[in-house]
Amino acid sequence: MADLEIFQFPCLSDNYGVLLHEPNSGATATIDAPDADAVAAALAEKSWNLTEILVTHHHWDHTQGIPQLVRQTGCKVIGPAGEGANLTGLDTTLDDGDTYDFAGHNAKIFASPGHTLGHICWWFEDDRLLFAGDTIFVMGCGRLLEGTPAQMWTSLEKLRRLPVETRIYCGHEYTQANAKFALSVEPGNKALQVRAAAVDKLRAQGRPTVPTTMALELETNPFLRPDSDEIQQNVGLVGAPLGEVFTEVRKRKDNF
Ligand code: ZN
Ligand code: FE
DSSP states (O other): OOOOEEEEEEETTTEEEEEEEOTTTOOEEEESOSOHHHHHHHHHHHTOOOOEEEOOOOOHHHHTTHHHHHHHHOOEEEEEGGGGGGSOOOSEEEOTTOEEEETTEEEEEEEOTTSSTTOEEEEETTTTEEEOTTSEETTEEOOOSSSOHHHHHHHHHHHTTSOTTOEEEOSBOOHHHHHHHHHHHOTTOHHHHHHHHHHHHHHHTTOOOOSEEHHHHHHHOGGGOTTOHHHHHHTTOTTOOHHHHHHHHHHHHHTO
């Protein structure tokens, strides 16, 4: 078993595709399948053969490529049990606490309801790698399309206990807009100011801001920082339970 190789590529309007590859076995997974042609092109570029699709949630921009890729490669599809009728055709379904072995690399499954009810995150503990789908973004978090704010806060609380060195891959490049909002609720956060400027520079050069790390998110992501005095003051909830602060911050982002 060798170290995992990771290849990220932009696709659709603002999605990221990610390939995971274990060179000894040749096993290759795509995290979600936003666009079959884009995934196939990435596989061709790396000369990797697809063996698995690891799904985070049912939305079309994460799953529409699945049927074509299965037809072309015969790969297996592994995904959340909790999406029910919204996500069919899975070879293996996984629930909170389940594990999945990818070429000797163990992934632990976190149920992370909020964006969708059945959303899961893939945590490769030994590799310190998190595939977060649309649960957490760089300086942001997913919209609450199905779940409640309380559910999402519980999901994020689990994630924010992961080791600070964890590399986080997420489904979208939403970073610049997220940074603007983050600054609106926490303008005095020095780390956030520095990061927002760095992000503008990266994007001006057409470069991705993903992956991120848990250390960076703990310092700059307002949805992981309801314990920040400045955020609590700015949303008028000093000393309130963290879930309440999160709920208010999420509401403000929806109206930003
Ligand atoms: Zn989504
Ligand atoms: Fe998405």
